[in-house]
């Protein structure tokens with residue numbers, strides 16, 4: 001039977017109008033994993049006995065324990081609808097906000113999503129976070145209201161009350177769609193009557209929608225009666241989950257042919273009239289290959305497998321691809337797809353499918369791969385979260401150091417939101433990620449999957465160094481004294497940073513257009529015209545006039561700038577929010593005397609000395625926290641938040657439950673999981689979301705600086721401008 005399934009899939013791959021590439025998004029515990037399992041079982045991809053017991057997409061053992069789907073993998077399944085077979089590729093998307101980066105990448109590969117909402121809890125903050133990411137990528141939603149059995153069995157609601165709750169969930173999701181994607185609202189609005197909403201129970205394997213009611217005669221009234229009689233078995237037989245939900249997917253989510261026409265202009269900024277642009281727009285299997293990698297998974301036998309969405313062209317073993325972000329060329333050794341965790345190799349895969357490739361050793365999640373060397377890469381993926389928590393990690397047995405380095409390299413490749421750095425002062429390896437949980441999960445994976453015993457430090461936050469004032473003009477001299485750079489630093493307008501971060505402005509675009517946008521965002525005309533570089537939240541502008549040799553020296557000057565931004569003067573933390581202005585400079589006429597060893601340190605130390613004279617400050621990361629508890633526990637929750645330099649922003653009540661929305665520094669949130677559990681006897685449901693950087697209060701600044709300096713083995717003194725000027 002498996003062989004027959006492979007044959008069917010192979011056939012359907014060539015009929016893009018019969019393909020649906022989709023994901024499932026949900027707040028944690030709302031039933032995404034259970035739903036995935038039962039869809040696969042229903043489509044005959046795994047045995048029904050296994051479904052529900054074995055968490056199918058969660059093939060990392062630790063994921064099963066935590067009940068959090070961390071690694072997206074893809075699975076293909078076949079479903080018959082209206083007498084015809086369809087190929088459905090389900091890309092698993094992680095449900096926890098700590099892994100926001102992975103969610104965004106997975107969204108790029110799908111054209112539609114099933115939004116799963118627990119009928120009892122309703123739409124939750126995380127439902128909104130992931131749905132927002134989907135909508136921004138122009139991905140169309142349908143809704144599955146899950147756990148309907150709980151309404152009747154646990155809450156014993158009346159049929160009227162049940163319907164009222166459904167109406168509210170749908171209205172909430174619609175309101176959200178309207179707020180994020182007003183231009184699509186009319187087309188994407190969820191509507192019970194057209195069947196873009198289904199209701200049911202993933203655990204007990206049944207579902208209904210208006211179209212299914214017409215076919216089976218099982219309506220809300222019948223559902224209610226079966227559940228009252230405790231007979232979900234019959235319901236599951238008469239109106240099976242997989243049929244109702246997959247029918248909805250086929251009916252309402254677009255095929256790659258339909259979707260690529262609309263989505264390519266949103267997710268790709270290149271010339272739509274170029275050959276590759278046209279090929280992607282038309283999902284053309286004969287065009288050049290354009291592939292976006294969404295994930296690297298490590299297979300114990302085949303090694304690294306790159307999984308991604310093929311937007312145009314046809315891939316075969318032996319196809320040579322440019323990995324655009326690495327300026328490398330790799331050969332695809334094998335071409336395949338996933339049927340569950342089993343990878344099946346095939347002779348070729350055409351446009352519109354999800355592919356699994358062995359041999360792309362330079363690709364990482366987010367890479368664009370193409371047969372066209374100068375193809376415009378897919379817009380760099382926007383990270384809504386940035387790495388803000390770090391821990392030091394070392395092998396228990398020092399002999400395992402080479403293995404640790406290898407494993408860390410692999411993990412960083414699988415997950416670009418994980419940063420691995422070497423602390424040169426102490427020789428420690430540091431891993432940085434988006435939250436405490438994100439890092440814990442990776443460490444667990446090192447222990448289990450790679451069998452490596454490691455020791456870690458407690459988590460620490462990564463600050464950002466910045467300034468709140470303007471420096472005087474500072475002179476930086478090269479070691480040979482023949483070159484001088486005159487530099488001023490001051491805060492960079494937030495709006496300028498946003499433009500660069502979100503890709504609305506870049507160094508490759510039309511100069512006039514860039515200048516106009518930057519002026520509007522708060523730079524002076526002179527600065528906007530002289531912009532040279534954006535680097536991780538900082539800009540470098542050149543406002544000098546007619547300086548000889550400056551052009552040919554600029555690349556070295558920018559290298560000095562980037563080095564300074566990677567580790568600032570206060571405590572070697574990264575710099576953020578800085579505008580560095582070159583106001584004058586003197587350069588030696590002989591290029592030999594203005595090489596890297598002269599220019600880079602001169603620029604870096606001038607920036608450092610200037611920062612220390614411009615009201616230096618620390619920024620620290622904040623998290624937004626959503627905590628839902630029974631009414632009477634509100635006091636315990638607000639006390640817990642206030643004890644962590646936190647601030648309660650909002651309190652919403654619904655029935656006898658309240659949701660506290662608060663904001664607190666990440667530094668103070670370590671250990672929150674345990675504390676809130678004991679403060680509320682385990683009754684709290686909570687989630688967090690990255691909420692940007694804010695200034696560290698003046699009274700804590702010195703203390704935090706010294707903590708960092710001590711940890712890094714730096715002198716326990718606040719640095720002075722003279723320290724950097726020879």
Ligand code: GDP
Nearest residue numbers: 026028029030031032033034146147201202203
């Ligand atoms: P995920 O975190 O979204 O992947 O959620 P899971 O699929 O792991 O489900 C979370 C919990 O809810 C598990 O204990 C499931 O057994 C349970 N669950 C899932 N679907 C249903 C349902 O339809 N009814 C009930 N009563 N429980 C469900």
